[in-house]
Amino acid sequence: MSRQYTHAVALFFLALLGGCASKPYVVLVASPDGSTGAIEVRTAKGITRVDRKDHAVNLDGSSATSFQVAEPKLDKDFSAARAAQPALPKSYLLYFKTGGTSLTEKSQAEIPEVLQTVRERGPSAVSVIGHTDTVGSKAYNEKLGLSRARDIARQLQENGLQALELVVTSHGEDNLLLKTPDNTPEPTNRRVEVTVR
Incomplete structure (x- = not known):
């Protein structure tokens, strides 16, 4: 969710x-x-x-x-x-199916809302940070998190994102929402966080 x-x-x-x-x-x-x-x-x-x-x-x-x-x-x-006063940052968590860059259906439906927030605020700085669960090696998860973040950034740009700055990074399996042992497939950790500032 x-x-x-x-x-x-x-x-x-x-x-x-x-x-x-x-x-x-x-x-x-x-x-x-x-x-x-x-x-x-x-x-x-x-x-x-x-x-x-x-x-x-x-x-x-x-x-x-x-x-x-x-x-x-x-x-x-x-x-x-x-x-x-500037508007406070607004963040969205978009969740992924296991092992790849496919968003869950619910998260895919939230892409227009992210774009609407940017349109309403005007020129904004947007950060897109990819995360994974702990299944796989740390190096693999770093790359997977970056692939997820790049995919979301691409979707936003293809749908009209107008940003002053777009930063795309990966935290891999670091910064878990739900702390788990290694090799645990946890859906809440498979995510991209999009922050609009």
Whole structure:
């Protein structure tokens, strides 16, 4: 079964004077997956830790405690910053039948979705990494992983892939999704990972 995922990042925005806020402040917002990190802000009043979504602290030292910022104010103060954020990478796992470069039917059906993602994002960097299970020698699997990655890259290009950069590599039997002993035919390890940045 294929998966799509994005890398989570904790984001914070700084509102500066100049029409967007009456006092400069920093606010912590959630990553696309809903998680947040934390920030510590040092002012004349001391260090304030902010670790809750949409909470902020003034940078002028007027307060040592954090406060919540309502969504309409965030939209008003940070619309330009939010619009300037690049899209997070999006990855697809495409799985193969055993011993060759034939995709499973389900994974073959996902090729158009990969292409659609690139079209929607505009010029993108695309990486294609081939992987294998542990059946066969390490050298053989390195070559098989590269053959799989090249085959997927070729399919993408033949179907209109427009990329700023296309990187094709193999990890062979390294970086298994499911750790197995040698000579184990594990379907989840027979894959190509396509990442659109």
